[in-house]
Amino acid sequence: MQSQLELRHLKTLLALAECGSVSQAAKRVFLTQSALSHQLKALEEAYGLALFERKTQPLRFTPAGERLLALARDVAARVMQAERDLARLREGEAGELRIAVECHTCFDWLMPAMDAFRQHWPAVELDIVSGFHADPVGLLLTRRADLAICSEAEPQDGVVYQPLFAYEMVLIMAKDHPLAAKPVWQAGDFADETLIHYPVPDVMLDLVRKVLKPAGVNPARRTSELTVAIIQLVASRRGVAAMPFWAVKPYLDRGYIASARIGDAGLQSELYAALRQDDAGLAYMHDFLHTVREQSFATLPGLSVLA
Incomplete structure (x- = not known):
């Protein structure tokens, strides 16, 4: 029996697993969301099985999807190794x-x-x-x-x-900060705060460049070279900071600090x-x-x- 699977299908499954959503996976494999959805639907119809649970965030694979995802990871690794071997022969x-x-x-x-x-x-x-x-x-x-x-x-x-x-920058603050329960901060909320950041020019601080400066907000400043030092200063109510979500998630999970979105759409870097x-x-x-x-x-x- 001729297989329904093609390498493009496996790449799509890997992108879905890595990105967690159909829209982001479509960008990853350079397809429109509609084209990627059609590709997945055709694959599901060919096997008569659903590959992932719809309306879950992040996307969750079914047992059938997990089996094909395991295959995709194995094949992708073998393809990449073969291409590396060929590149070494060439270069x-x-x-x-x-x-x-x-x-x-x-x-x-x-x-x-x-x-x-x-x-x-x-x-x-x-x-x-x-x-x-x-x-x-x-x-x-x-x-x-x-x-x-x-x-x-x-x-x-x-x-x-x-x-x-790309990634989201989030505001971090002490758990007992007066605005700790506020889910979204706007530029004006920073006016009376001390902003803690790395010792770099303002042009390299997305919060200042994209949010505060356009709004004419210039809070007090404090700098530190170390990420962990900034987090400790924030936790002890010495100020607030904007950090990548992935960098502060472990501290958020442990309840060491609180966080909020910066702007209604979030601050993307x-x-x-x-x-x-x-x-x-x-x-x-x-x-x-x-x-x-x-x-x-x-x-x-x-x-x-x-x-």
Whole structure:
């Protein structure tokens, strides 16, 4: 009997598992939501079984869907390994990948991705350019780095940007803060607060750049280099902060702090990988970006696809 399954079906199932919704999965595999829904419906009709439970958030697979998802993970891993082997035959196994970052919370997802990448490309020299860099793209152009993690894709000659993912920034505050029960904060709610943030320029703070500055709100400030220090200051009512949801979720789950959405639609931030145009075709560079996305969507809560 000829199988109904195609590689595109397996990719769709993986995207559904990683993104948790049909709309986000459609973006991940570059389809419209309608086209992806039609693909799933056709697959379910072919097998006479539902693959996931509708109207659940995040999406939940049925036993039939879980079985195909397991197959998808196995096949995807084998395909990627075969393609790596072919790339090594074509380009060689060695190379250098020095990474510069501008975000203090990048290491939460960057280190696991680097560990997975080392298993794929053991002969590629992988390193992080020491220190925090306000202009990591500048390090590319002076060849002091080979890849830069940045929050904006500003056009520059000789540099290409690859989207990694988007995520929500949430407000965190002490559990006994007077506004702890308020689910959504607007710009004006920050006026009488002390805003705690990393010691970076305002242009690199999405809360200031996208929310407070347009509203003419300029609260008192306090800075700290360490994420855990910011969380401790917030918990002890020294101020409030805006942090990625995935970075503070463990503290929220333990009831250490409280959180709120920033603005009715939430405050969305983005991360991109910048690399030199003449390096964009390198197989190990492409694989590193794939590994970052795969690891991040699999382990960090609340990510969304960045077009």
